[in-house]
Amino acid sequence: MRIMTATEASRRFSDLLDAIERGETITITRGNHPVAEIRPARRRTGADLRAALADIPPPDDRFADDIADALGLLTTEGNDPWAAD
Structure with missing residues (x-):
């Protein structure tokens, strides 16, 4: 060193x-x-991500419903934040 x-x-x-x-x-x-x-940066891989998430329980059904509801709010007609003005 x-x-x-x-x-x-x-x-x-x-x-x-x-x-x-x-x-x-x-x-x-x-x-x-x-x-x-x-020191040199460590390259991260998908295996690193899998190892980091290994002990975290998967999201429950309610989480999936919350995501779908949130996406629904963003994509309803006239309420798309990514639409060109």
């Missing part, structure tokens, strides 16, 4: 992003104290 001052990170931001894109994690310091850790 590389350490960089906030001033250096600011002056060499493009190089900083290049290093992160290559997989490096960089600690940013200010006044000799670590203030941030920058």
Whole structure:
């Protein structure tokens, strides 16, 4: 893990992003104290979403009815918010 001052990170931001894109994690310091850790973004997948929702119970029938009612309010004649004026 590389350490960089906030001033250096600011002056060499493009190089900083290049290093992160290559997989490096960089600690940013200010006044000799670590203030941030920058690492490559994790790509999210459908499997991540399924895992996050695994313990959440599915919506009940009332929820589906509420959604249908709300959509009905939006699409009734003369009340379509997406219609061109």
